[in-house]
Amino acid sequence: MSARSSFVYAPPQHALCTIYEDDDLIVIDKPAGLLSVPGRLPEHHDSAYARILRDHPEAKVTHRLDMATSGLLMFAKHRTAEVAISKMFQARTVEKHYIALVQGQLEGEGSVEVPLITDWENRPQQIVHFELGKSAKTLYQVLDYNVEQDISRVLLTPITGRSHQLRVHMQYIGHPITGDKLYHPEPTRSPLQRLALHAWDLVFQHPLQGNLLKLQSPLPF
Numbered sequence: 001m002s003a004r005s006s007f008v009y010a011p012p013q014h015a016l017c018t019i020y021e022d023d024d025l026i027v028i029d030k031p032a033g034l035l036s037v038p039g040r041l042p043e044h045h046d047s048a049y050a051r052i053l054r055d056h057p058e059a060k061v062t063h064r065l066d067m068a069t070s071g072l073l074m075f076a077k078h079r080t081a082e083v084a085i086s087k088m089f090q091a092r093t094v095e096k097h098y099i100a101l102v103q104g105q106l107e108g109e110g111s112v113e114v115p116l117i118t119d120w121e122n123r124p125q126q127i128v129h130f131e132l133g134k135s136a137k138t139l140y141q142v143l144d145y146n147v148e149q150d151i152s153r154v155l156l157t158p159i160t161g162r163s164h165q166l167r168v169h170m171q172y173i174g175h176p177i178t179g180d181k182l183y184h185p186e187p188t189r190s191p192l193q194r195l196a197l198h199a200w201d202l203v204f205q206h207p208l209q210g211n212l213l214k215l216q217s218p219l220p221f
Contacts, residue, residue, distance in 0.1 A: 011047075025077055033068065037050075080208070099219055100170065101192075105147075106140070117134065126168050139157040
């Protein structure tokens with residue numbers, strides 16, 4: 001049975017918070033529970049992109065966040081910006097940092113570098129597959145540990161951008177992200193009512209204007 005077979009979409013209805021905007025791009029703070037782009041079914045149309053289009057009808061998608069992930073999400077406001085931003089992401093010149101709460105006591109810092117592929121029988125889940133998977137690398141740094149909850153707060157830096165990469169990599173090393181309904185064996189054990197993954201920080205050279213942008217989103221946990 002597909003992981004989406006019992007999926008009921010009830011996105012938050014409060015207005016999007018804009019973190020940064022200029023003539024070329026707009027960066028919002030996407031809430032957890034809202035799709036980045038519309039789904040195939042009519043009831044999945046509501047999304048960050050659909051809402052952006054109301055005020056910016058020429059806007060283009062530049063990257064995405066999982067529905068359950070909150071945080072910084074960027075859109076181009078016109079075609080020229082879309083091309084420039086896409087090249088920037090392809091060249092991996094955008095520095096992205098996430099904050100996550102993971103199960104157990106993770107220590108120090110390190111990297112996870114194992115290839116990922118879609119688990120076609122259980123879409124949208126991804127799995128580690130050393131023969132057929134695409135290369136994926138994540139850096140992690142532990143920020144603190146809550147002994148009462150047995151939860152570590154970590155800074156995650158994806159070097160590649162595979163689907164569900166951070167979630168699968170944390171599960172792979174034995175520290176799944178709390179509240180993760182796809183990859184945590186006990187998602188309801190979380191003290192939060194959501195996936196504890198937040199796209200916290202974006203650092204990049206503006207592809208058209210040339211200035212350095214360092215954007216951050218308030219932490220929700």
